[in-house]
Amino acid sequence: MTVNDVTIEKLRESDIHLTSVLLSESMGTNPNHISIFGSPHPAAQKKQRKMFEMVLEDPRNTTFIAKLNHEIVGSMTYTTSDFCQISKPKIIQSLPKFINMFGRNLFSVLRWRANWATHDPAYKHVHFGPLAVHQSYQGKGIGKLLLTEFCHYLDDTGQVGYLETDKAENVSLYEKFGFKVTETDQVLGVKNWFMVR
Numbered sequence: 001m002t003v004n005d006v007t008i009e010k011l012r013e014s015d016i017h018l019t020s021v022l023l024s025e026s027m028g029t030n031p032n033h034i035s036i037f038g039s040p041h042p043a044a045q046k047k048q049r050k051m052f053e054m055v056l057e058d059p060r061n062t063t064f065i066a067k068l069n070h071e072i073v074g075s076m077t078y079t080t081s082d083f084c085q086i087s088k089p090k091i092i093q094s095l096p097k098f099i100n101m102f103g104r105n106l107f108s109v110l111r112w113r114a115n116w117a118t119h120d121p122a123y124k125h126v127h128f129g130p131l132a133v134h135q136s137y138q139g140k141g142i143g144k145l146l147l148t149e150f151c152h153y154l155d156d157t158g159q160v161g162y163l164e165t166d167k168a169e170n171v172s173l174y175e176k177f178g179f180k181v182t183e184t185d186q187v188l189g190v191k192n193w194f195m196v197r
Helices: 013-027 031-037 042-057 088-119 142-157 168-176
Strands: 006-010 062-068 071-080 126-133 161-165 180-187 190-196
Touching: 006 142, 013 042, 013 062, 013 071, 013 126, 031 042, 031 088, 031 190, 042 088, 062 142, 071 142, 088 180, 088 190, 126 142, 142 161, 142 168, 161 168, 168 180, 168 190
Parallel strands: 126 161
Antiparallel strands: 006 062, 062 071, 071 126, 161 190, 180 190
16 A cells, blocks of 8 residues: 555544544553553553544544545544633533543543643644554554645644654654654653644
């Protein structure tokens, strides 16, 4: 397969479930996720799938998927800085839902989100993430294809992009697309990088 065989299209409602499965399976081995949910296992992946479904279903988020022969092989989401953080009143209001979703992992999830919120730029930006590629297709240029699409959007609209990552290898990838590290921090014992373009 080549990237020429891959198509990028807007997420449809019918794609949400399979895209959430892709995200939970692809990101389940990320350092933050292991720190919170432990090593990948069905119960942990179910919690993460529900988390990603919530992101994908939110109409304030924009999600594109990469398809190869009608199979979803990648996904990226972004939103404006008006909606990228959940307010404290909204978190309190949603606690029953979050308890049901995360169970005993909820406290760690809230600590993770609270840390990221402290690094969120005060100025207007487009908040990027999550980005994931199916494990069988990683390293074949699909992530770069999705990033290219996002950066074209930033350039066409004259906006600032912002993202977080917990993987050192992702830092060099994002740097190739013009992102620069502005801060680092420890999140539940895991180093995280905060980047702006």
